[in-house]
Amino acid sequence: MKHPDxxxxxAAPSPSRRAFLxxxxxxxxxxxxxxxxxxASAGHHWAMLVDVRRCIGCQACTVSCMQENAVPEGSFRTxxxxxxxxxxxxxxxxxxxxxxxxxxxxxNPPCVPVCPVGATFKRADGVVLVNSERCVGCAYCVxxxxxxxxxxNHDTNKADKCTFCAHRVDAGLLPACVETCVGGARVFGxxxxxxxxxxxxxxxxAGQVKVLKPAQNTDPQVFYIGLDERFAGKVDxxxxxxxxxxxxx
Amino acid sequence: MSTAIVETINxxxxxxWLPWAVSYFxxxxxxxxxxxxxxxxxxLQRPGWEAISRLALLAALVCGLTAPVALLxxxxxxxxxxxxxxxxxxxxxxSWGAFFIPVYLGGLLVYAWLAFRPLLAEHGxxxxxxxxxxxxxxxxxxxxxxxxxxxxxxxxxxxxxVALYTGAELMVVRARPLWHTPLLPVQLAITxxxxxxxxxxxxxxxxxxxDASATARLARTLVATQCAALAVGALWLLLGLGGLxxxxxxxxxxxxxxxxxxxxxxxxxxxxxxTLLLAWKRPASGVLIGLLALHSAWMMRxxxxxxxxxxxxxxxxxxSYQLPLGPEGLMGIVGTAGLWVFxxxxxxxxxxxxxxxxxxRSSH
Ligand code: SF4
Ligand code: SF4
Numbered sequence: 001m002k003h004p005d006x007x008x009x010x011a012a013p014s015p016s017r018r019a020f021l022x023x024x025x026x027x028x029x030x031x032x033x034x035x036x037x038x039x040a041s042a043g044h045h046w047a048m049l050v051d052v053r054r055c056i057g058c059q060a061c062t063v064s065c066m067q068e069n070a071v072p073e074g075s076f077r078t079x080x081x082x083x084x085x086x087x088x089x090x091x092x093x094x095x096x097x098x099x100x101x102x103x104x105x106x107x108n109p110p111c112v113p114v115c116p117v118g119a120t121f122k123r124a125d126g127v128v129l130v131n132s133e134r135c136v137g138c139a140y141c142v143x144x145x146x147x148x149x150x151x152x153n154h155d156t157n158k159a160d161k162c163t164f165c166a167h168r169v170d171a172g173l174l175p176a177c178v179e180t181c182v183g184g185a186r187v188f189g190x191x192x193x194x195x196x197x198x199x200x201x202x203x204x205x206a207g208q209v210k211v212l213k214p215a216q217n218t219d220p221q222v223f224y225i226g227l228d229e230r231f232a233g234k235v236d237x238x239x240x241x242x243x244x245x246x247x248x249x
Numbered sequence: 250m251s252t253a254i255v256e257t258i259n260x261x262x263x264x265x266w267l268p269w270a271v272s273y274f275x276x277x278x279x280x281x282x283x284x285x286x287x288x289x290x291x292x293l294q295r296p297g298w299e300a301i302s303r304l305a306l307l308a309a310l311v312c313g314l315t316a317p318v319a320l321l322x323x324x325x326x327x328x329x330x331x332x333x334x335x336x337x338x339x340x341x342x343x344s345w346g347a348f349f350i351p352v353y354l355g356g357l358l359v360y361a362w363l364a365f366r367p368l369l370a371e372h373g374x375x376x377x378x379x380x381x382x383x384x385x386x387x388x389x390x391x392x393x394x395x396x397x398x399x400x401x402x403x404x405x406x407x408x409x410x411v412a413l414y415t416g417a418e419l420m421v422v423r424a425r426p427l428w429h430t431p432l433l434p435v436q437l438a439i440t441x442x443x444x445x446x447x448x449x450x451x452x453x454x455x456x457x458x459x460d461a462s463a464t465a466r467l468a469r470t471l472v473a474t475q476c477a478a479l480a481v482g483a484l485w486l487l488l489g490l491g492g493l494x495x496x497x498x499x500x501x502x503x504x505x506x507x508x509x510x511x512x513x514x515x516x517x518x519x520x521x522x523x524t525l526l527l528a529w530k531r532p533a534s535g536v537l538i539g540l541l542a543l544h545s546a547w548m549m550r551x552x553x554x555x556x557x558x559x560x561x562x563x564x565x566x567x568x569s570y571q572l573p574l575g576p577e578g579l580m581g582i583v584g585t586a587g588l589w590v591f592x593x594x595x596x597x598x599x600x601x602x603x604x605x606x607x608x609x610r611s612s613h
Binding site for chain 2: 081097110112114115136139140145240
């Protein structure tokens with residue numbers, strides 16, 4: 001059941017999660033148009049839809065990404081941020097909110113213009129990549145990304161981040177995280193293909209689709225359904241105590 | 250901070266601009282500031298500034314020669330520094346910086362050489378340590394005012410460009426509200442000048458120069474820079490508190506809840522006021538105000554760079570940075586300081602400090 005039909009989604013979340021989702025009504029104002037209009041060219045425009053309602057927070061995506069891309073221990077190209085949220089007027093005191101995060105492959109990516117050697121670039125098909133032959137490891141792009149999506153890879157000493165698994169996509173495969181997503185929360189596809197599942201799901205959810213930090217005008221190409229406003233920017237809450245680098249020096 | 254939300258799993262991003270970057274911004278700032286202080290005495294020949302300006306020029310040289318090493322070390326691929334020149338990217342301030350630094354340092358080296366030629370020749374004749382090298386460097390020791398003006402103009406343009414790019418490089422980073430303010434380049438420039446005054450005061454004491462009027466002159470400059478620093482700081486706070494500027498309000502909201510930040514802000518304000526009062530009321534306390542000004546310049550950069558990177562862009566709370574002891578942390582800072590001392594000793598062997606500090610240049 002990799003991409004279950006949304007109409008049957010009542011089978012997915014556990015009772016407690018459903019209770020929690022009732023506690024956090026999904027705000028639906030946000031961005032009007034879910035995605036850029038069909039491009040004039042016939043080329044692909046890769047994008048991802050994350051249906052937060054379907055994510056079970058299992059981190060299968062996190063692990064498969066590390067395996068697929070040889071991400072060093074303690075670093076992450078994708079992670080499912082997990083929050084414990086106090087509930088009011090519910091039988092249980094708190095619920096869990098999960099938010100898969102990755103590079104947004106922004107259409108207006110602030111990481112690109114700052115790169116002093118032109119190593120970070122956006123492909124015509126929308127994927128933002130780092131040319132590791134050219135990267136000098138100055139980390140300016142790490143500073144400029146508003147989503148903390150980038151890091152310096154300690155094995156390569158170069159900038160690193162999610163590539164949408166471009167090596168797999170170019171070979172006709174899905175990104176590893178999408179392939180392994182247990183809840184079917186991650187949908188990857190071509191925005192320019194009107195028949196793609198991505199396009200259909202985005203169109204079906206029009207008005208409910210949001211992006212992270214829209215005020216930054218980065219034009220993210222990772223879209224969310226079920227994104228609670230309190231998690232769309234810098235989260236106001238108590239910080240996690242687990243420090244990956246301290247655990248794996 | 251909201252207690253309704255507790256983050257249980259998330260990424261902790263490490264600091265990507267290391268203390269090397271703080272060292273670089275500190276040293277290049279001091280160099281540009283000290284270069285400015287060299288102008289009244291060396292170029293404009295204003296009476297009372299001769300010794301100050303020669304010592305400041307020495308400071309500009311030592312800091313300017315050390316700074317690029319720290320910058321290079323901050324790259325995770327230092328061996329690829331030539332990529333900056335092979336792949337110029339005009340949209341990036343850092344890319345421009347790679348071209349501005351050589352303009353400044355080239356101008357500064359020629360300017361310093363032209364300014365110090367007579368002194369080098371003098372040292373060469375005196376037969377002290379490395380006298381032959383000094384004589385060689387002096388190339389006859391002639392003074393050429395026109396060349397000096399030209400080199401100073403080049404170095405001045407370079408210094409202005411370096412100040413511009415270092416400030417703009419941070420200011421354009423919208424993802425970090427603390428950096429994304431037009432006041433930041435101004436604050437960097439003011440504290441750099443104050444730090445340069447501080448360093449010149451220290452060199453003056455080291456040279457055994459007891460000229461009280463020159464110390465008072467530097468103290469007055471410090472009063473001016475600290476007043477300016479406080480005014481800009483107050484403006485930043487006002488813009489944030491008054492909600493006049495969204496950027497400043499966002500920056501303030503991001504750091505205000507942090508106890509570390511409250512302490513850093515109080516510390517910075519306190520040190521600036523203390524320097525101001527001492528420089529104003531007791532202008533003779535040269536070494537103390539010098540050290541205080543240098544300390545403020547360093548702390549300001551440390552809080553902006555390291556503190557700024559401790560603010561997660563999406564996660565809750567703050568990342569906590571602990572200075573590692575290795576080259577990526579403490580050893581890097583100590584190593585840069587060691588290099589500074591080495592360059593200083595090298596330069597003051599061919600250009601003895603007491604010779605620089607003599608009030609009027611002895612004729613030859
Ligand atoms: S999420 Fe960050 S790294 Fe990815 S394209 Fe946008 S700015 Fe660049
Ligand atoms: S770390 Fe690499 S990709 Fe990022 S800005 Fe520097 S050179 Fe460009």
